Every structure is written in structure tokens, then in C-alpha cells.
Amino acid sequence: xxxxxxxxxxGIGETGYSRNSGKSxxxxxxxxxxxxxxxxxxxxTEIDGIIAYAPSxxxxxxxxxxxxxxxxxxxxxxxxxxxxxxxxxxxxxxxxATGVCRHVLIPLGRNGASGSRIGARVREMPQxxxxxxxxxxxxxxxxxxxxxxMARRHMELHGTTSRQFGEIAVATRRHAALHGxxxxxxxxxxxxxxxxxxxxxxLRLLDCSLESxxxxxxxxxxxxxxxxLRQRPVYVMGAAEGHPDSPSVISQRPDLTTFGLxxxxxxxxxxxxxxxxxxxxxxxxxxxxxxxLCQIEDLGFCRKxxxxxxxxxxAIALGGRLPINTHGxxxxxxxxxxxxxxxxxxxxxxxxxxxxxVADAEIGLVTGYGDMGDGSLAIMRRG
Amino acid sequence: MATExxxxxLPEPTRDSKPYWDGLNEGxxxxxxxxxxMKIRHYPRPVCDGCYSMEVAxxxxxxxxxxxxxxxxxxxxxxxxxxxLPYIVAIVDLDEGVRMNAQMRGxxxxxxxxxxxxxxxxxxxxxxxxLPAFVRIx
Numbered sequence: 001x002x003x004x005x006x007x008x009x010x011g012i013g014e015t016g017y018s019r020n021s022g023k024s025x026x027x028x029x030x031x032x033x034x035x036x037x038x039x040x041x042x043x044x045t046e047i048d049g050i051i052a053y054a055p056s057x058x059x060x061x062x063x064x065x066x067x068x069x070x071x072x073x074x075x076x077x078x079x080x081x082x083x084x085x086x087x088x089x090x091x092x093x094x095x096x097a098t099g100v101c102r103h104v105l106i107p108l109g110r111n112g113a114s115g116s117r118i119g120a121r122v123r124e125m126p127q128x129x130x131x132x133x134x135x136x137x138x139x140x141x142x143x144x145x146x147x148x149x150m151a152r153r154h155m156e157l158h159g160t161t162s163r164q165f166g167e168i169a170v171a172t173r174r175h176a177a178l179h180g181x182x183x184x185x186x187x188x189x190x191x192x193x194x195x196x197x198x199x200x201x202x203l204r205l206l207d208c209s210l211e212s213x214x215x216x217x218x219x220x221x222x223x224x225x226x227x228x229l230r231q232r233p234v235y236v237m238g239a240a241e242g243h244p245d246s247p248s249v250i251s252q253r254p255d256l257t258t259f260g261l262x263x264x265x266x267x268x269x270x271x272x273x274x275x276x277x278x279x280x281x282x283x284x285x286x287x288x289x290x291x292x293l294c295q296i297e298d299l300g301f302c303r304k305x306x307x308x309x310x311x312x313x314x315a316i317a318l319g320g321r322l323p324i325n326t327h328g329x330x331x332x333x334x335x336x337x338x339x340x341x342x343x344x345x346x347x348x349x350x351x352x353x354x355x356x357x358v359a360d361a362e363i364g365l366v367t368g369y370g371d372m373g374d375g376s377l378a379i380m381r382r383g
Numbered sequence: 384m385a386t387e388x389x390x391x392x393l394p395e396p397t398r399d400s401k402p403y404w405d406g407l408n409e410g411x412x413x414x415x416x417x418x419x420x421m422k423i424r425h426y427p428r429p430v431c432d433g434c435y436s437m438e439v440a441x442x443x444x445x446x447x448x449x450x451x452x453x454x455x456x457x458x459x460x461x462x463x464x465x466x467x468l469p470y471i472v473a474i475v476d477l478d479e480g481v482r483m484n485a486q487m488r489g490x491x492x493x494x495x496x497x498x499x500x501x502x503x504x505x506x507x508x509x510x511x512x513x514l515p516a517f518v519r520i521x
Contacts, residue, residue, distance in 0.1 A: 133400065134426050136392045138485045138514055140454075140472045141461040148454035149474050149484075156452070156497050201455035201469075201492065249426065251474045251484045256452060 004271050006097030008226035008233035008383060009089075011040025011219035012343045017183050017334035019113040021213035028109035028215030029058050030066050036217035041230030042103060047219070049074035049101035051088040053108040053337065055081070055125070063105065074101050079127070081370025082285055083241065083260070085339040089366075089378045090239035092220035102225050108339035109215030127371050130249050144208060144288060146372065148200040150256045151290035155202060157257065158305035162202055164312060165289040166193030168324075169206045169331055171317035172286065176328025178318075178355040183212055184332040207289040209330035216339040218346065226383070233383035234349045237363070238272030240264035244373040253373070259291075261367060261375025262298040268365075269300070272379040276300045279379075280361040281348050282322055283341035285369040286329040295367055296322075298375070318356060326356040338368045342378070349382040391463030393512055400427040402441050407513040410505050412444040414479055425481035446503035447520070448477040455492045473517055475501055485515040494519070 013035025015021070015028055023031075037044050044067035050060040052075065060075035074095050078087040085108055092104035131146065140146050154160050170190055176182035188206065196205040226233035242264030246252040269275055276299060284299075286292045293307035301322060302310045310316075316324045327333045327344035334340060345366045347353055353361070361382070368376035396404040403426075406413030416423045419436035429437055453473040459465040471487040473495070487495070488504065501517040508514060 130426055130428075132392070133394045133397070135484055136461075137394045137512070138472060138516075139456060139464050139467070139470055140484060141392060141464070142458075144458075145454055145456055145460065145472065149452035149472075152454060153452040153497070198455070198457040200457065203454075251451075251482050252425065256474075 002271070003093050003097050003239065004237055004273070005235045006223050007093040007220050008223055008235045009218050009342070009346045009380065010221040010226045010229045010231060010233055011036040011042065012346045013039055013217045014181060014340065014343055015109070015215040017181055017212055017214040019183065019212060021111055021114065025056055025109055025111055025115070026058050026062055028111070028213070029056065029107045029217070032109055032215030033063065033105055033107045033217040036219050037105070039231060040219045040221065042219065045069055047103050047105045048072060049092065049095055049104035051076050051078060051091055051104060051106050053077070053084060054079055056108065056110050058107070058109065063107070074104070080241065080368065080374040080376065082287055082337050083368035083370040083374040083376040085337055085342055086366055086368035086376035086378050087241040089220060089236060089342065090241055090376065093236050093239050096220060096222040102222050104220045105217060106220065106339065107215070107217040108336055110337070111213045112211040112335050113213050127248050131372070135251065144203055145200045146250055147288055147290065148203050150250060150294070151202050154257045154290065154294065158308065160293065160308035162194065162204070163190055164308035165207050165293065166190040167311045168286070168289040168292045168316065169193050171314065172325045172329045172331045174317060175326050175356050176332035179327050179333060180354065182328040182333040183210055184328070203288055203290065209287045210332070210335045212334040214334050214336055216336045216343050218339065218342050232350055234346045234380050235383055236378055237274065237381050238268040238270070238379040239377065240267035240271070241374065241376040247374060248372055250372050257294060257304065259294060259298050259369060259373045259375045261295050261369065261377060264375050264377045265299050268377040268379055274363060274379065278363050279322065279365050281326060281345070281358040281364040282324045283326070283345045283364070283366040284324050285338045285341060285367050286325055286331050287369060289331070291369050292324065295369065299365070299367070299377070318358065323358050326353060326358060341366045345380060349380055351382070389462035389465070391508070391510070392461065393510055399429050403427050406441070407505055407515060412446045412503050412515065413441045414444045414481060416440045416442045423479050423481055425483060445478050448475040448501055450495065450497055450499040450501060451476045451482060452497065453487070453495050471495060473501070475517055483515065485517050488516050488518050490519050
């Protein structure tokens with residue numbers, strides 16, 4: 001069966017974002033989830049599906065216990081790192097379309113700043129077993145060190161520059177400063193980006209996302225239920241996930257400059273019945289600036305290799321031809337593994353964007369990227 | 384103990400990869416080759432993705448290749464590498480058609496480029512493990 005518009009995002013919730021929440025990860029996820037459920041006008045006991053974020057250690061059973069959910073009919077995880085949140089939207093769409101569930105909760109929360117750091121976390125994940133055996137021992141231990149060769153190859157093949165990466169950091173920071181719930185709000189310039197210290201060449205400090213504390217959640221409801229709830233529904237027009245060749249080991253990938261998103265994008269656009277030219281606003285997973293540039297190409301906004309010129313001159317800032325990451329993204333708002341991108345897209349398509357609202361935003365997209373190159377994409381429209 | 388350098392992450396060989404690590408210890412770069420269709424693969428794994436045979440042979444690689452891409456690590460994500468910063472990790476296209484990554488020796492970041500010809504060397508760590516590294520071929 002066709003999944004197009006069989007489900008809608010009916011509720012969104014977020015905690016405040018910070019570097020030291022003072023709360024447990026379970027509490028952060030409950031707080032954000034209760035906000036999302038209330039936003040939808042539902043009672044917590046009406047949630048009948050949960051797609052938990054496995055790396056956080058919080059499982060569906062925690063919600064059953066805390067909310068007293070009497071009859072959970074579906075639970076799953078979408079183990080794709082930063083692509084998990086948007087892949088969960090596809091999964092939720094499938095289960096509400098087929099009648100398994102009415103209201104699926106997608107929670108996410110972490111103490112990424114005050115809890116364990118990324119370098120320690122990745123070494124314990126089974127999907128990095130091969131990298132752990134062969135690449136970490138020679139000194140490629142953190143994601144940025146594994147991703148940097150992709151950026152370097154893009155620069156060498158296509159003439160992409162560090163200043164072009166800086167365009168993404170600068171535009172994103174501008175949006176964070178306007179948003180109201182973002183950790184990094186001090187304005188930055190391209191020169192600030194160029195002066196920031198090198199982390200893993202060619203990626204500098206201001207190319208890297210934050211480590212942060214907080215929680216976010218969304219509710220995906222069956223379309224026929226969504227119409228009767230509190231908020232104007234935001235319909236999921238198309239959704240897909242894609243896994244790159246050599247999904248766990250970047251070094252063995254035939255093309256270092258193409259992500260799994262390149263496989264997902266044609267499927268999601270075909271399901272939605274729209275193309276890149278129809279997109280008014282895009283929330284693009286931004287663990288590092290290069291990943292945004294590469295995804296802009298993989299989504300088809302420009303050809304492979306043209307992402308550098310595409311992002312120049314304010315094109316991706318508010319008022320530009322493709323405003324991206326209107327909340328400040330992982331680079332400047334907070335690192336909620338991309339569920340904050342889903343929340344922000346819904347806010348934009350409801351017209352609740354406030355100071356970062358894209359005028360007349362009707363159709364938008366949100367991407368996920370994770371686990372060395374997995375991709376996910378959801379295209380949504382305002383109801 | 385406090386004066387010693389922090390321990391590095393060490394490889395934990397599996398039944399599929401043990402010959403590779405044994406080879407490095409003997410100063411040889413070994414690669415898996417499918418015993419049925421002769422396709423060479425890396426990193427070591429149990430199934431040939433060309434013909435699904437699980438019969439494995441090991442061949443000695445030339446150790447020569449060309450740089451595919453690289454990074455220069457500046458930030459200490461792991462205490463075991465802190466004293467080596469900055470260092471270059473290169474992804475190399477081996478002549479046998481597969482890739483591997485390892486640190487570069489005797490090359491400055493400014494000399495790195497796609498296609499730079501390199502050959503493998505073997506370095507014994509103080510933990511008693513042999514790791515590959517690359518040097519440029521003049």
C-alpha cells in the first residue's frame with residue numbers, strides 16, 4: 001500500500017537545551033514526550049506505539065511504566081545513529097498506515113555534554129566493530145576523524161573550500177540566535193570559522209556539532225485520527241531510508257562523497273510526488289558542515305560537486321533560496337540526534353517558526369545522517 | 384604508572400581476521416581472497432560478496448598503493464594518541480584493488496595529495512601488536 005499522507009505529525013515537544021541538564025536521560029525523554037503528547041491533545045495512555053532511541057538506553061518499557069500505558073501494540077528501534085530519528089518517522093508511518101497503531105511516540109534525549117562523550121560512546125557500538133578492530137588502533141578513533149577524509153576528497157575532486165563549509169556554520173548560527181531555544185547564540189563570521197582551531201583537517205571546531213543535554217519528542221498519528229486532534233496536522237508526504245555501500249566502513253566505500261541519502265532521496269520524492277524545487281524549507285542533519293553540503297547534493301538540490309557554490313552568498317540562510325536549519329541545527333541549537341530537526345520542520349509548516357519562520361512554508365524536508373553514512377529523509381506538508 | 388603514555392585502543396582479532404594480524408606480526412600484509420572466484424576483499428570477513436563462497440585463501444599483498452584521501456588529526460579524542468599529534472591518517476587504494484587506512488610516516492600534510500604513491504611498513508607497538516603504516520615511494 002502507498003504510505004503517502006497516511007500519517008501526520010500531530011504533536012511536538014522539547015525540553016530546554018543546555019550543557020548540564022541536571023536531570024536524568026529518562027526524565028529528559030519523559031518531559032519532552034509529555035509535552036509532545038499534550039501538544040497533540042492526547043492523553044499519555046493513548047500512545048500505542050513507541051520507537052525508542054536505542055543509544056540513549058531508554059526503552060519503550062520506560063514509557064509504559066512512567067505513563068501507565070495499558071496496551072502498547074508496537075515497539076521498535078531504528079538503529080542508524082543520527083539517521084534514526086527520521087527513519088523512525090518512516091517506520092511510524094508504516095505502522096499507522098497499516099492499522100497496527102493509532103499514535104506512535106518517537107522520543108529522544110541525552111546528556112551528551114554532561115554525560116559520556118562521543119569518543120567513548122562509539123567504541124562500544126556493535127556497528128563500529130570493524131572500524132574498532134582495524135581503524136581505531138591506527139588513530140582514527142572519533143567520527144570526525146573518520147568523516148574528514150570524505151570532506152578532503154570532496155575538496156580535492158571538486159574544489160570545495162573550507163570557507164564554503166564556513167557558510168553553513170555562519171548561517172546556522174544566525175538562525176540559532178533568533179530561535180529562542182538554542183545553546184550557541186553569539187554571532188560568528190566566516191573569519192571566525194577560519195580562525196577556529198583544526199580538529200581533524202579539513203574540519204575545524206566551528207565545523208563540528210555540539211555535545212548537549214536535552215530531550216525532544218514527536219507523535220505520529222494515523223491520518224484519519226490526526227484531523228480530530230488539537231493541532232493542524234503536518235502530513236508526511238514521503239519517507240525513506242538509505243544505506244550506503246560499505247555501510248559501516250567509510251574507507252572501503254566506492255565513492256567517499258555520496259551518502260546513503262542518495263538512495264533514499266529518489267524514493268521519498270517519488271512517494272511525495274514533489275521534487276527539490278518544491279521544497280520551501282529544509283532541516284538537514286548537520287553533525288559536521290561537510291555533511292550538510294554533501295546531503296544538499298545527494299538530495300538533488302544541485303549536482304555532485306556543486307554543493308560548495310550552492311551554499312555561498314546566504315543562499316541557505318533565512319531569505320535565501322533554500323533556508324536550512326532554521327533552529328540552528330546540531331551545530332548551534334543542540335545535538336538531539338536530529339529529532340530537533342523534525343520538531344523544527346513541523347513548527348515551520350504550522351507557521352509557528354517565530355523569528356525564524358520561512359514565509360509561506362508549505363512543503364519542507366528533514367534528513368538524518370548517521371552511523372558512518374546511513375541516510376533518512378521525510379518530506380512533509382502543512383495540513 | 385602516571386608517567387606512562389595512556390594505552391591505545393588495541394585490535395581484538397577474531398576467527399575471521401586472525402591471519403591478517405598474524406601476517407602483520409611476521410612483516411607481511413595478507414589479504415583475503417575468495418578461494419572459489421578469486422575476488423580479493425578487505426577488511427576480513429566470512430563471505431565473498433561476489434559468489435557467496437565461504438572458502439577463504441590468504442594472499443600476500445604487494446604493500447603498494449596510492450593515497451585515496453586523508454585527514455590530519457589535531458584534537459586528542461583518545462589519550463593514547465595525544466603525544467603523536469598532529470598525525471596523518473591516510474586511506475590508501477592498494478594495488479590489489481581494496482583499501483586500508485593507516486598513519487603516514489615521513490610526509491608533511493602539505494605533501495599529501497590524491498594519488499601519492501606509498502608502500503606499507505610494519506611498526507611494533509610497545510603493547511606487542513604490529514600495526515601497518517605507510518611511507519611515500521620516491
